[in-house]
Amino acid sequence: MGRTNELTLNQSSLIGHMVIVKCNLCHRQVHYLAADLAELLGPQRRVFSLPFRCEKCRKSDYLLISVRIPDSRDFGKIILRRPAGIKKVLLWKEERLR
Ligand SMILES: [Zn+2]
Numbered sequence: 001m002g003r004t005n006e007l008t009l010n011q012s013s014l015i016g017h018m019v020i021v022k023c024n025l026c027h028r029q030v031h032y033l034a035a036d037l038a039e040l041l042g043p044q045r046r047v048f049s050l051p052f053r054c055e056k057c058r059k060s061d062y063l064l065i066s067v068r069i070p071d072s073r074d075f076g077k078i079i080l081r082r083p084a085g086i087k088k089v090l091l092w093k094e095e096r097l098r
Helices: 008-016 035-042
Strands: 018-021 029-033 064-068
Touching: 008 035, 018 035, 029 035
Parallel strands: none
Antiparallel strands: 018 029, 018 064
C-alpha cells in the first residue's frame, strides 16, 4: 500500500474499514462501509478525497474523513449509512410531432 492518503476504496474495503465522515461545522458524523462506497463510487477512488458534502449543512469544506476497523464495542452499536436503492426519476419533455 502506498501513502495513507492514497488509500483506495478497494484497499480500504479489503481491510474491512468503516469510513467515517465527520463535519466539523455541525458535528454530524456518518459511518459508511468502505465496501459499500467501493461498489457505488468505484474501487479506485481515493478514500480521503471522496466527493462528500455534509447532508445537514450542505457544506464540504469542513468534512474530515477517517477510516477504522470496527472493534468488538462497535457491533450492535454503530449506525451505518448503507445503500437503500436508487430512485429513478421519470422525466418528460415537450416535442413537436415530426
Ligand atoms: Zn455539517
